[in-house]
Amino acid sequence: MRAMDLPYDMAEVIALNTQYVGIGAGGSVPMLARVSFIDYRGHVVYDKFPQDLVGPDAVSFSDAQAMAAHLLRGRIVVGHSLWLDLQVLGVSHPASDTRDVGLYLPFRAALKTPNQVIGLQTLVWQLMRRKIQANHHNPVENARAAMDLFRSHEADWQKTVSSGQWPCALPPTSYSRCYL
Secondary structure, eight states: OOOOSSSOOGGGGGEEEEEEEEEEEGEEEEEEEEEEEEEESSSSEEEBTTTSSSSTTTTTTHHHHHHHHHHTTSSEEEEESHHHHHHHTTBBOOOGGGETTTBBOOOOOOOTTTSOOOOOOHHHHHHHHHOOOSOOOOHHHHHHHHHHHHHHHHHHHHHHHTTOOOOOOOOOOGGGGBOO
C-alpha cells in the first residue's frame, strides 16, 4: 500500500507529545507543563506552555485543553504512550484513531520485547539510528520522532487496520477513560 493509497489525507494525521511535572504528595499527580502538536510533515502546529508555569506568552490550561481537543477532533493522532498525553490534557480520543508507536506490535517484535512498552528514545535509536532527547525532554522533538516512526511503517500499519485487525497492544486499562 503506497501513501497515495491510504484512506486518509495527510492533514488528518497529527502527532502529540506533552511534558508534565508532578505535583501533590510526592509529585504523584501529573500537571501539564507543555503541549506540542506536529503535522504529518513534522511542522509545528501548536506548541504552548500553560500559564501557571511560564510567563506572558503562555496560555491557560483550559485554552491549551480546548486547542488540544480541537486539533484532535476527526484526526488520527500519533504518539508514544498516548494515554499519558491524553490523561494530562484531560481529553479522550477514539482508540481506532490512535497510532501509538509504543504499543505497535511489529516494533516490539523487532526489539524482541513483545510484552513491554519500550521508551521512545530507545525505539528511535534502535529502529532509525537517530538520537533524541540528548539534553532534555523536548515535546516537539518527541512528536516528530513518533511521527517519523509511524511514517516508516504507515502502509503496513494501515493495511492491518483496513483488514479489521489491530496491530497494537492495548494501553493500560487504568487509562481506558482516555479512549472513546
